Amino acid sequence: xxxxxxxxxxxxxxxxxxxxxxxxxxxxxxxxxxxxxxxxxxxxxxxxxxxxxxxxxxxxxxxxxxxxxxxxxxxxxxxxxxxxxxxxxxxxxxxxxxxxxxxxxxxxxxxxxxxxxxxxxxxxxxxxxxxxxxxxxxxxxxxxxxxxxxxxxxxxxxxxxxxxxxxx
Amino acid sequence: xxxxxxxxxxxxxxxxxxxxxxxxxxxxxxxxxxxxxxxxxxxxxxxxxxxxxxxxxxxxxxxxxxxxxxxxxxxxxxxxxxxxxxxxxxxxxxxxxxxxxxxxxxxxxxxxxxxxxxxxxxxxxxxxxxxxxxxxxxxxxxxxxxxxxxxxxxxxxxxxxxxxxxxx
Numbered sequence: 001x002x003x004x005x006x007x008x009x010x011x012x013x014x015x016x017x018x019x020x021x022x023x024x025x026x027x028x029x030x031x032x033x034x035x036x037x038x039x040x041x042x043x044x045x046x047x048x049x050x051x052x053x054x055x056x057x058x059x060x061x062x063x064x065x066x067x068x069x070x071x072x073x074x075x076x077x078x079x080x081x082x083x084x085x086x087x088x089x090x091x092x093x094x095x096x097x098x099x100x101x102x103x104x105x106x107x108x109x110x111x112x113x114x115x116x117x118x119x120x121x122x123x124x125x126x127x128x129x130x131x132x133x134x135x136x137x138x139x140x141x142x143x144x145x146x147x148x149x150x151x152x153x154x155x156x157x158x159x160x161x162x163x164x165x166x167x168x
Numbered sequence: 169x170x171x172x173x174x175x176x177x178x179x180x181x182x183x184x185x186x187x188x189x190x191x192x193x194x195x196x197x198x199x200x201x202x203x204x205x206x207x208x209x210x211x212x213x214x215x216x217x218x219x220x221x222x223x224x225x226x227x228x229x230x231x232x233x234x235x236x237x238x239x240x241x242x243x244x245x246x247x248x249x250x251x252x253x254x255x256x257x258x259x260x261x262x263x264x265x266x267x268x269x270x271x272x273x274x275x276x277x278x279x280x281x282x283x284x285x286x287x288x289x290x291x292x293x294x295x296x297x298x299x300x301x302x303x304x305x306x307x308x309x310x311x312x313x314x315x316x317x318x319x320x321x322x323x324x325x326x327x328x329x330x331x332x333x334x335x336x
Contacts, residue, residue, distance in 0.1 A: 001280050003173050003298055012302050046214070047322045112169050122330070130171055134180050139333050142310035143317075150318050154215045162290070165307050 005112060006105035009071055009133055013064035013141060017097050019166040020060060020145050021090060026159050027053075027152035028086050034156070038085040044151050053151045055081075057089055060144035061096035067137040068100045070116050071129055072107040173280060174273035177239055177301055181232035181309060185265050187334040188228060188313050189258060194327050195320035196254050202324070206253040212319050221319045223249075225257055228312035229264035235305040236268045238284050239297055240275040 031041045042054035051059070058081050069076035077099060083089045111129035118125040127136060149164050199209045210222035219227070226249050237244035245267060251257045279297035286293040295304060317332050 001298070003171050003176060003280055005171050007298065008171060008176055008302060012306075015303065016307065046318055050321065112171055130169075130175065134176060135183065136333065138180070138306060139184065139310060140329075142307060143314050143329065143332055146311050146314035147318060149311075150214055150315060153218065161308075161311065164311055165304065 004105065004109045005071060005129060005133065006103075006108040009068060009108055009137070010100055010103060010105075012138065013068065013100050014097050015166055016141055016145050017061065017064055017093050017100075019164055020057065020148060021093050022166070023149050023152055023157070023159050023163050024057070024086070024089060024093075026163060027155065027157045030152075030155070030157040038087075038089075041086070041155070042084065042089060044155050046147070046151055046154060050147075053148055054083055054089060056144045056148040056151065057093065058083070060141055060148065061092055063137055063141040063144065065096050065099050067133070067141075068103050068108070070118075071111045071114065071133065072103050073111070073114060074107075172273065172277045173239060173297060173301065174271075174276040177276055177305070178236060178268055178271060178273075180306065181236065181268050182265050183334060184309055184313050185229065185232055185261050185268075187332055188225065188316060189261050190334065191317050191320055191325070191327050191331050192225070192254070192257060192261075194331060195323065195325040198320075198323070198325040206257075209254070209323070210252065210257060212323050214315070214319055214322060218315075221316055222251055222257060224312045224316040224319065225261065226251070228309055228316065229260055231305055231309040231312065233264050233267050235301070235309075236271050236276070238286075239279045239282065239301065240271050241279070241282060242275075 027041065031038075043052045045052045061079065065079065066076040079092065079095065083092050114129040116127040116129060116132040118127070146164070149159065153159055195209065199206075211220045213220045226247075229247065233247065234244040247260065247263065251260050282297040284295040284297060284300040286295070314332065317327065321327055
């Protein structure tokens with residue numbers, strides 16, 4: 001078995017988003033024990049000029065869904081950013097996982113040199129598939145999952161790094 | 169060109185640690201402008217029962233150095249955790265980068281099924297190389313680099329996600 005673009009993307013994304021659901025569930029337990037509403041919890045930020053929890057979740061999902069589609073060379077499905085409650089946030093993550101799981105190894109493998117073209121607010125970016133996965137998607141996905149974790153942790157949730165890493 | 173265990177580890181680790189140095193340099197600028205000592209900055213935490221900045225840096229370095237060695241099947245070099253100043257912290261990261269760069273593709277490639285045995289305080293863990301890299305090393309490395317970023321960001325450092333992701 002040789003490492004492939006599929007193995008380094010889809011299962012990694014699915015696992016990270018599953019663990020994100022898990023830390024969010026623990027955050028929900030803590031918030032409910034303190035009578036904190038879903039709306040308030042999802043708007044918590046580490047510092048006022050950073051994005052709130054819900055946005056960290058949405059971007060993590062987008063990295064996984066858009067990234068997988070682009071590696072496969074298909075137009076990414078767009079998900080609306082309109083979640084204000086925890087059931088909606090869980091559903092957003094679940095739909096992202098389902099979408100990512102819909103791609104096959106045949107679609108992703110061999111995408112090492114596939115040209116990837118991103119239009120960002122900050123400008124346009126050009127990648128080949130492997131650099132896009134290893135230098136953009138994975139760091140971004142874990143950045144937003146970790147920041148969501150840190151927001152929940154700082155808000156008092158009883159979570160540890162094992163909740164973030166998940167089961168091997 | 170097919171994705172390999174080397175490409176998914178050594179260059180990813182080197183880049184993450186280089187970006188960690190970069191955000192730490194920006195944190196230093198901010199701290200110096202506020203007359204915050206190195207010792208105080210390196211002991212900042214997001215919340216009292218999380219690890220301080222210096223520990224986030226040390227663990228990120230250890231993930232890269234120990235992880236690379238274990239993938240290569242050699243005994244990891246141990247680095248002493250004794251940094252109290254920023255020059256020492258930069259040097260720790262630089263030594264980790266140098267150590268990781270000392271491994272060749274020939275040593276790492278083909279490690280997908282290499283048995284990896286970890287003794288942790290929480291117990292023993294068994295992996296094969298690919299699961300160790302994708303499900304343990306990479307999530308842990310980015311967890312600690314992101315938490316270091318979040319500590320510096322919350323402390324007032326003028327950094328954005330691009331500083332964390334770095335140049336493609």
